[in-house]
Amino acid sequence: MYNLSQSVTWKKLKHLAEQTADDRIADAFRDNPNRFDEMSLRLGGLFLDYSKNRVSPEILSSLIQLAEHSPLRQRRAQMFSGDIINVTEKRPVLHTALRNRGEDPVEVNGQDVMPEIRASLEKLKVFSEKVREGQWLGYSGKRIRHVVNIGIGGSDLGPNMVCRALLHHRHPELRFHFVSNVDGQHIHKILKPLNPETTLFIVSTKTFSTQETLLNANSAKTWFLENAPEGDADIAQHFVAVSTNQAAAMEFGIKRENIFEFWAWVGGRYSLWSSIGLPIALSIGYDGFIELLEGAYAMDQHFLHAPLDQNMPVILALIGIWYINFHGAETQAIIPYDQALHQLPAFLQQLDMESNGKSMDADGHPIDYATGPIVWGQTGSNGQHAFFQLLHQGTRFVPIDFIASLKSDEKTAEHHFALLTNMLAQANAFMNGDQDGDAQTHASCPGNRPSNVLLLDEMSPHNLGALIALYEHKVFVQGAIWNINSFDQWGVQLGKRLATEISGNIKRQSTDYDPSTQGLMAIVKHHLPSSKGRKKTVTNISAGKTKAGKA
Known part of the structure; x- marks a missing residue:
């Protein structure tokens, strides 16, 4: 049986986390001037710099070993081939087939x-x-x-x-x-x-x-x-x-x-x-829609065939696991320095939290390690004037993904230059802190806060498709290593069912609920508008039927 937290590699990573707790990212750059080149990847119009992370070659090697010993390779093959990997709902998971631009059958x-x-x-x-x-x-x-x-x-x-x-x-x-x-x-x-x-x-x-x-x-x-x-x-x-x-x-x-x-x-x-x-x-x-699919397909092929240590989704997933499971990170910030991507944090919230917000493994056993992070974020540079204070000087440990597109039109070139330089400055500041200040003052920023930087050559359908697929596969990799089913959402279903029940019971003063819910239902009922003479929509949720007419 796959027992993640009792594995030799897991225990080794725990030891490495303790051993390197005081290591600084800036020192790693001084020790290895080639770190940026060695810890960056490009796929088409997408570039990933993961060098500003609290990881050494030994840590990365151990994380790769963790992935090698997990069900990742098997589940990846099963997903692309149409096998049932959504085990609780007994379904295959084939969003990759939707953007399959090859000739192979699925x-x-x-x-x-x-x-x-x-x-x-x-x-x-x-x-x-x-x-x-x-x-x-x-x-x-x-x-x-x-x-x-x-x-x-x-x-x-x-x-x-x-x-x-x-x-x-x-x-x-x-x-x-x-x-x-x-x-x-x-x-x-x-x-x-x-x-x-x-x-x-x-x-x-x-x-x-x-x-x-x-x-x-x-x-x-x-x-x-x-x-x-x-x-x-x-x-x-x-x-x-x-x-x-x-x-x-x-x-x-x-x-x-x-x-x-x-x-x-x-x-x-x-x-x-x-x-x-x-x-x-x-x-x-x-x-344009086909270009979007083709960008995702390019990332699919990269994810399927690239070695794990050169695989963008795998690298992002493993760095996330390092912070979540061995450094106690509870959240993940997504900061797009591109107004066009202002909805991306909300999209990734659902993708990640609905997929990996689980406390039971795929075999039906309770797990004894942290899983999906709380994903949140906002566009830069707005975030700099809102929550960056906590990220720079607060007590929370929050890894950050910075995302930006490089190309702008001539009308906004000056704005875009300011946007990109603000992002570079923030990534630098989170890593280095305030090196010139007194470490004991209120103005000091300690630094050593990790981040990834993702750059799109331009905001095109192809590059956006690749970016979305990158995060989809990152979430999948983490779910496979944690041995959870990333493709059901029973917590969502519970809320839907109870909403339907309360909707049907609120007018009959049901006593089937706890005193708090009953009290709140009574208040809501008192404030319901009279149905007399107003239009009413009757909805049969269970049957999926609707009927509109006069009450």
Whole structure:
């Protein structure tokens, strides 16, 4: 049985952590002037500098040994070949197949899934080109100018992040809006300035039963029908769905031909490569979407074939494990020095914390070591004037990933130069501290705070695809070494189930809950608006059915 914390390599790493506790990164550079060259990697338009970390060649060698003795190689091969590695849900994990640009088949239960994937891409191409070229018209004959994506979690975070990151590639006559929060103020604020004649809604929900998405979709439908002259008949030109539940989407009123398929083996947080990426294809064009897939595919091939000690995702994952398990790091900061990537920390929060926030191993045994970190962050240089104080002088140990793109346009060149130099200054300051100051004063910064620097040659679809895939595989590597299932999310399911139960029980003064919950339910019930004379949306969550009408 694989017992990570009792392994010889684990114990050796614990000893190394104690032995090197007072070592300084700056001293490692003085001892080895070639450290930057030896601890940096390039893949296409992506460059990683990991030299500013509290790791020596011996530590890195031991971490590689930890990976070699783990299930990593086996699970990596299983993931790419279509074997079941999501053991609790008995599913393969095939987001890599969605961006497979090679000719090799990928089989699930003996059947090659690539023809289905290619067919779904072709459907995406045809539809996105019609909308972008002004051939898909609304009920009044006007072209679509606004696209509203309604989803939550992976159906929102991935497409939202990518569309914002690639804003310079967006179609000039299309504007994109993303609705995720169940708070009605969110969707009503977005709908208020829109014209139903020129608005397209994408309802993205894997099962077509997610409460938040259905409530928002029904609100959008009600708003639309208040203006559409032909009522339900006009929905066909303004509502499409991305879902595995075709029947429920059709019952909502969406035509079969306007439903874009994806599959149960696509995890929500890995789904932007599928039809969930429809807003991306509409924004940057189908060719741009394919470039995004090709960038991820390039990283897939690197991850699959590069030696572990020259493998970007493996290196990032192992350095993370070193800090989490042997230095007590509880968080990981993601600091993009690029406004285009301002949604990236939120995207990586879900990717990492929903994947590796586990306390049970894949074999069903409780684990006795830390797993996924708390991922957080904000764009630089805003973060410098907010939380960097704690990072420089506080008592918390927080590893940092700095991310930036090198190319700017002429109009913003001066701003971009300031942005990049601020990032370089911060990475330097975190490593070196204030070497000229008195170590005993309030102004002193101790330094020796580690960071990685990731540079994109430019913010292109290809490079962004590679960056996202890099973090996906980093999370996978850590999960494999920790021997956890990175592809289920039972904690999320618990909250969904209880929300449905409380929604059904709140009006009958149920005593099935603890006194605190009962007391809060009573307060909420007292403040519920009267249903008399107001529009009401009835949602059958379990069946994935919706029905809008007068109460």
